[in-house]
Amino acid sequence: xxxxxxxxxxxxxxxxxxxxxxxxxxxxxxxxxxxxxxxxxxxxxxxxxxxxxxxxxxxxxxxxxxxxxxxxxxxxxxxxxxxxxxxxxxxxxxxxxxxxxxxxxxxxxxxxxxxxxxxxxxxxxxxxxxxxxxxxxxxxxxxxxxxxxxxxxxxxxxxxxxxxxxxxxxxxxxxxxxxxxxxxxxxxx
Amino acid sequence: xxxxxxxxxxxxxxxxxxxxxxxxxxxxxxxxxxxxxxxxxxxxxxxxxxxxxxxxxxxxxxxxxxxxxxxxxxxxxxxxxxxxxxxxxxxxxxxxxxxxxxxxxxxxxxxxxxxxxxxxxxxxxxxxxxxxxxxxxxxxxxxxxxxxxxxxxxxxxxxxxxxxxxxxxxxxxxxxxxxxxxxxxxxxx
Numbered sequence: 001x002x003x004x005x006x007x008x009x010x011x012x013x014x015x016x017x018x019x020x021x022x023x024x025x026x027x028x029x030x031x032x033x034x035x036x037x038x039x040x041x042x043x044x045x046x047x048x049x050x051x052x053x054x055x056x057x058x059x060x061x062x063x064x065x066x067x068x069x070x071x072x073x074x075x076x077x078x079x080x081x082x083x084x085x086x087x088x089x090x091x092x093x094x095x096x097x098x099x100x101x102x103x104x105x106x107x108x109x110x111x112x113x114x115x116x117x118x119x120x121x122x123x124x125x126x127x128x129x130x131x132x133x134x135x136x137x138x139x140x141x142x143x144x145x146x147x148x149x150x151x152x153x154x155x156x157x158x159x160x161x162x163x164x165x166x167x168x169x170x171x172x173x174x175x176x177x178x179x180x181x182x183x184x185x186x187x188x189x
Numbered sequence: 190x191x192x193x194x195x196x197x198x199x200x201x202x203x204x205x206x207x208x209x210x211x212x213x214x215x216x217x218x219x220x221x222x223x224x225x226x227x228x229x230x231x232x233x234x235x236x237x238x239x240x241x242x243x244x245x246x247x248x249x250x251x252x253x254x255x256x257x258x259x260x261x262x263x264x265x266x267x268x269x270x271x272x273x274x275x276x277x278x279x280x281x282x283x284x285x286x287x288x289x290x291x292x293x294x295x296x297x298x299x300x301x302x303x304x305x306x307x308x309x310x311x312x313x314x315x316x317x318x319x320x321x322x323x324x325x326x327x328x329x330x331x332x333x334x335x336x337x338x339x340x341x342x343x344x345x346x347x348x349x350x351x352x353x354x355x356x357x358x359x360x361x362x363x364x365x366x367x368x369x370x371x372x373x374x375x376x377x378x
Binding site: 112 | 212225
């Protein structure tokens, strides 16, 4: 999506270690008009899929998911990073390794909000190693819900997550796919 | 706001210890059409305040804040619960005690996204003891930003947060104010 690519070129900051900072408009300060344009694009791409719910993960996916959900006319469920003990049986639970912070997060969704009748669109801000997205796919599988695809804002196509998830048969629609950031120069696929 | 009160009566669940669960529509599964109605109400209430940014805190404030921001035509900044060490000087930082999880969270905002030119509307899903909202007010004060007020979805008016924050001169507009939940029966102010 040209609008997102141009914004990344203009306001994205490349840091050491293949880190792309887009915190001026995507995941700390958030440009909700840009999010609405992204939501319209996913609504066009997934128009035939009868999406009835959007599933995302806290925290930076939530804003994008909520604004995209308005285009689909569906509710959002966000998977929570669990800080408390939950009674067994109440929640679906999965483990997501964090490449940013190190360690592993336990991520949960209440069983009341995911089930076999759901046709889920997964939404997240970034796809790199794919750990968060694989966690969401695992939660959907536990619930018996169908995953119609994933809408990603920024995919680092030089990292293995996108390829691995597409190889599982999940449709992934990334609005900006970065081929390389060598020398601080961002090239899109 | 009648629509929110009716929804709380219909789908809210009162649990032991004055806990009100609204996770079916507000802070786990999220009804974005309801959020849009809430956003329109805050836009009406704060129409003369020249709000130029919305400040919220992760995670459950983000969805409400993003959809409200569309009504104001402004960006959202969310304060992050810090899990990593940040270089001193890069961020504003405050401490927020958690009554849900116990302990204290360090909450940060990048200095790049808050400053003296900002006229902030604070948004959050709940106001009870007021700890999260006081954290946001402290971040705004450090940045030299003006706080024009706070938009809260659900205020537990029998807990001290709302009174304490109004006593500081901050305008608080809560769309549903709960006077009592005794015996599981929800009464609004």
